[in-house]
Amino acid sequence: xxxxxxxxxxxxxxxxxxxxxxxxxxxxxxxxxxxxxxxxxxxxxxxxxxxxxxxxxxxxxxxxxxxxxxxxxxxxxxxxxxxxxxxxxxxxxxxxxxxxx
Numbered sequence: 001x002x003x004x005x006x007x008x009x010x011x012x013x014x015x016x017x018x019x020x021x022x023x024x025x026x027x028x029x030x031x032x033x034x035x036x037x038x039x040x041x042x043x044x045x046x047x048x049x050x051x052x053x054x055x056x057x058x059x060x061x062x063x064x065x066x067x068x069x070x071x072x073x074x075x076x077x078x079x080x081x082x083x084x085x086x087x088x089x090x091x092x093x094x095x096x097x098x099x100x101x
Contacts, residue, residue: 003033003048004096006079008055011038017079020089021096028090030097049074051096056081075099 004021006014014036025032035047039058052074054062059078066076077099083091 001031001033002050002097002100004035004051004053004093005042005045005047005049006034006036006053006055007039007042008036008058009038011036011041013057013084014053014055017084017087017089017092020087021093022089024090024093028093030093032093032097051075051077051099053092053096054078056084 006018008014018034018036021032021034025034035045037045039054039061042052049069052065052069054065054076056079062076062078070076077096079092080095082088083095
């Protein structure tokens, strides 16, 4: 099981993308747990994360998040702006899974 967490400013837009990603995962038969939340909530999140995806509007925190979480073995990436805008859950899921090989 791969655990993917999406973060953005308020967690609202990533929640919509999360639903699209879950639908794509179900169609592909991929076992993933996907969670979305505000960036400010992630520091206290107690769930497991393998892949942490940042909403493109929050790309300015990428370096800080990488320094903080990649040493813990969490893959960090900013979501492609086009895929995010189009709510292309299948593509975002595909890109995320490539991060762990």
